[in-house]
Amino acid sequence: MTTDQTHHTFCRICEALCGLEVSTEGHGADRRITKIRPDPQHVATDGFSCVKGLKQYKLYDSPDRLLYPLARGPNGDYARASWDQATTGIGAKLAQLRRDHGPDSIAMYVGTAAGFGVLHPAFASGFMTAIGSGSLYASATQDCANKFAVARHIYGFPFTQPFPDLEHTRCLIVVGANPAVSKWSFLQVSNPVKRLRELEARGTKLVFVDPRKTESAKAAGEHVFIRPNTDPFFYLSFLHEVLARGGVARERVAAHMRGFEALDALAAPWAPERTAAVTKIPAAKLRELVAAYLQADGAALYSSTGVNMGSHGSIGFWLQEVINAITGNLDRRGGTLVGRGIVDFPKFGVKHGVLMRDDRSRIGNIGAVNDAFPGGVLADEILTPGPKQVRALVVTGGNPLLTMANAGRLREAFEQLELLVCLDIFQGETASLAHWVLPCTSPMQRPDLPFIFPLLLGMQSKPYLQATREVIPPQGEQRDEATIYLDLCRAAGVNLFGSRVAQRMLELGKWRWSSKHPDRQPALPQELLLDVLLRVSGQGGFAKLLAHPHGRAREPHVADDFLGQRVLTPDGKLDLCPGPMLAAAQQLEDHFERERRDAHRLKLITKRQISTHNSWTHNLQDFVPTDSNHLYVHPQDAARLGLSEGDYADVRTQTAVVRVPVRLLADLMPGAVALPHGWGHQHARGLSVASATRGVNVNLLAADGAEQLEQVSGMAHLTGFVVDVTPAAGPFDPTRWSGIGVDDPAGAVAG
Numbered sequence: 001m002t003t004d005q006t007h008h009t010f011c012r013i014c015e016a017l018c019g020l021e022v023s024t025e026g027h028g029a030d031r032r033i034t035k036i037r038p039d040p041q042h043v044a045t046d047g048f049s050c051v052k053g054l055k056q057y058k059l060y061d062s063p064d065r066l067l068y069p070l071a072r073g074p075n076g077d078y079a080r081a082s083w084d085q086a087t088t089g090i091g092a093k094l095a096q097l098r099r100d101h102g103p104d105s106i107a108m109y110v111g112t113a114a115g116f117g118v119l120h121p122a123f124a125s126g127f128m129t130a131i132g133s134g135s136l137y138a139s140a141t142q143d144c145a146n147k148f149a150v151a152r153h154i155y156g157f158p159f160t161q162p163f164p165d166l167e168h169t170r171c172l173i174v175v176g177a178n179p180a181v182s183k184w185s186f187l188q189v190s191n192p193v194k195r196l197r198e199l200e201a202r203g204t205k206l207v208f209v210d211p212r213k214t215e216s217a218k219a220a221g222e223h224v225f226i227r228p229n230t231d232p233f234f235y236l237s238f239l240h241e242v243l244a245r246g247g248v249a250r251e252r253v254a255a256h257m258r259g260f261e262a263l264d265a266l267a268a269p270w271a272p273e274r275t276a277a278v279t280k281i282p283a284a285k286l287r288e289l290v291a292a293y294l295q296a297d298g299a300a301l302y303s304s305t306g307v308n309m310g311s312h313g314s315i316g317f318w319l320q321e322v323i324n325a326i327t328g329n330l331d332r333r334g335g336t337l338v339g340r341g342i343v344d345f346p347k348f349g350v351k352h353g354v355l356m357r358d359d360r361s362r363i364g365n366i367g368a369v370n371d372a373f374p375g376g377v378l379a380d381e382i383l384t385p386g387p388k389q390v391r392a393l394v395v396t397g398g399n400p401l402l403t404m405a406n407a408g409r410l411r412e413a414f415e416q417l418e419l420l421v422c423l424d425i426f427q428g429e430t431a432s433l434a435h436w437v438l439p440c441t442s443p444m445q446r447p448d449l450p451f452i453f454p455l456l457l458g459m460q461s462k463p464y465l466q467a468t469r470e471v472i473p474p475q476g477e478q479r480d481e482a483t484i485y486l487d488l489c490r491a492a493g494v495n496l497f498g499s500r501v502a503q504r505m506l507e508l509g510k511w512r513w514s515s516k517h518p519d520r521q522p523a524l525p526q527e528l529l530l531d532v533l534l535r536v537s538g539q540g541g542f543a544k545l546l547a548h549p550h551g552r553a554r555e556p557h558v559a560d561d562f563l564g565q566r567v568l569t570p571d572g573k574l575d576l577c578p579g580p581m582l583a584a585a586q587q588l589e590d591h592f593e594r595e596r597r598d599a600h601r602l603k604l605i606t607k608r609q610i611s612t613h614n615s616w617t618h619n620l621q622d623f624v625p626t627d628s629n630h631l632y633v634h635p636q637d638a639a640r641l642g643l644s645e646g647d648y649a650d651v652r653t654q655t656a657v658v659r660v661p662v663r664l665l666a667d668l669m670p671g672a673v674a675l676p677h678g679w680g681h682q683h684a685r686g687l688s689v690a691s692a693t694r695g696v697n698v699n700l701l702a703a704d705g706a707e708q709l710e711q712v713s714g715m716a717h718l719t720g721f722v723v724d725v726t727p728a729a730g731p732f733d734p735t736r737w738s739g740i741g742v743d744d745p746a747g748a749v750a751g
Helices: 051-060 083-101 112-116 119-131 145-155 192-201 215-219 231-244 250-256 261-267 272-279 283-295 313-326 345-352 375-383 407-414 452-457 481-492 500-516 526-536 542-546 579-585 588-597 635-641
Strands: 005-010 019-025 032-038 070-072 078-080 106-110 136-138 171-175 205-209 222-224 299-303 392-396 419-424 436-439 602-607 631-633 648-652 656-664 672-676 721-727
Touching: 032 051, 070 083, 083 106, 083 392, 083 419, 083 436, 083 481, 106 119, 106 375, 112 119, 119 392, 119 481, 119 526, 136 375, 145 313, 145 579, 171 231, 171 283, 192 205, 192 215, 205 283, 231 261, 231 272, 231 283, 231 299, 231 313, 231 588, 261 579, 272 283, 272 588, 283 299, 299 313, 313 579, 345 452, 375 407, 481 500, 500 526, 526 542, 631 635, 631 648, 635 656, 635 721
Parallel strands: 106 136, 106 392, 171 205, 171 299, 205 222, 392 419, 419 436, 602 672, 631 656
Antiparallel strands: 005 019, 019 032, 070 078, 070 436, 602 721, 631 672, 648 656, 648 721
16 A cells, blocks of 8 residues: 655755755655655744755665675675674674774764764764774864864863854954855854845955855955965954954953964064965955944854865864854854753763763874874774784774775775674775675664754754654665664674773663564664653653754854853853964964965865765765766866866876866956865676766865874864876776876776
């Protein structure tokens, strides 16, 4: 019997978490999604969803979806395995490595997809606690660890992340961010173009500072070009002018901040006339921006990955936060606010040391951020013999062979691992090297709450809370990650969260749920676990929240409730000039001279495309309107290089060379080229659509290794680096080409 149903849920592709109406047909295990629409009655997302959210079910319905565990054979082929074989085999190897080489020989890489749920990251962390390993790596060191590292220094906790008060701001200066395509990072904002136009309509001074005139700048506001990777000098001159104009809220600074005295010496050498030589922002234009910022009744500086992923992302973000703070715009209506979650997670984290580890990496001696080491040293940690050498890696919710720097060298390292386990919904590049591939549920196949940013930190422009049941059941033998980690702990002879009581209680909960659902894969009672979280936090339970299918509004954000109340430094004051930041600032003169030296060389920036998302949506033809990414070049630069539309170009760094077709783009600043990331799937065994594309992996061009990383946050330099671009030196073979090895320019595949 066919049963048509409508379900209200929310998207979990990105931070916007747009409310959705989902139509299904069929019954029981045969239930399928037939259509997804925006939820017009949603309390916060107002009937909006992007194309990715509306078509995601087609991606999940792909014949390439993993249905059963896969085991790699001696010849490299993969065969179906049972769950007992997988968990027993993995558990035995984990136990042996733990016994023979210590727990830190077992590492985990946590990708972005793990963060868009509640139970997955919690149980992944619980698994590593059970193993007793500190060898945790995360995708944050590709795009946002600078914000976490700086926030811990300034505010006392890494997840204290102020965000612009979009409802009231009168001046918003956006640096290196493109919300029209990428949404608002670290802030849940739906329908970004509409929100930008609303800001402009009410008279807000809206400025985008970027090497490209982005989709956001075309939608609303003003655009100002900046030379890639010179953001710290923009912020230094901005600070210089704020101090010169007396734009400091001195009473607020005296009451709630320390370290202000060091700012004069820091900013003094960086007058706008000096920094204009590298930023290419005229001194008069910078002063105009500062004047607008200081005159506004509530203003905010905001940045995202364009700043984060540069060579000095921590310095850029630090200076931004300092400017917002000393001008009185932090914790102010129309400035930047600090949200409240359903519990005081920052206070809990500081009290119990959650996300506050102080240990340092074996290679490079770089400090952990959010309890994770830099991905840029993972290859060295695997390839370098000695105590704590990484010999096993569990990859959950990510695809590091496409997303991390110097992916070619990382592949060599992964091939040396004694155990590589991937939890995924497809067999992508990383999973195509794994010893075991474990099939996971998609977001539509599990109950959930909004992930950590809105749930525990209140990072929402319109605060609300929502619960969702699974929309469709798992297929084949797909299992949720929380259950998988519970089973792996049992097989390895360890206890989840390091607690025998927790392990036994969760196993009992799994047995009871599974006995009531004999037709389903064994699983933890996920709704019960989410219910406990809601009840403990005073939210009334899962069923009560489900009674609000379009979301339940929470109290709106207020100003003047952070400074002097929720700052978690030892003395309760903002540290405007932390020692590590001042030490990092000593490198700026050298950076400035490099920028002057390289002023006439091309800089490469990465770029997002509205129809795709990072590396994992290319396996649906609807999301791949072209069969390749392109190198976008300004017409002036193309003429100088001898390139025309449709030509192939070789893009070279010291790490690798990639060959890619050219498109001309006048929206770029001359001297900058752009290459979208997330491509280069030719090595994926289980992506029939994506592996047939001709795109190249831009991260082959970026350098890894401790000496190449930013020391404050451990982030790799993934955008705004110097490249050499020439007409292609040879033919293009779309069946096997994803990069040219720098030592074999005749055409060896790297990565």
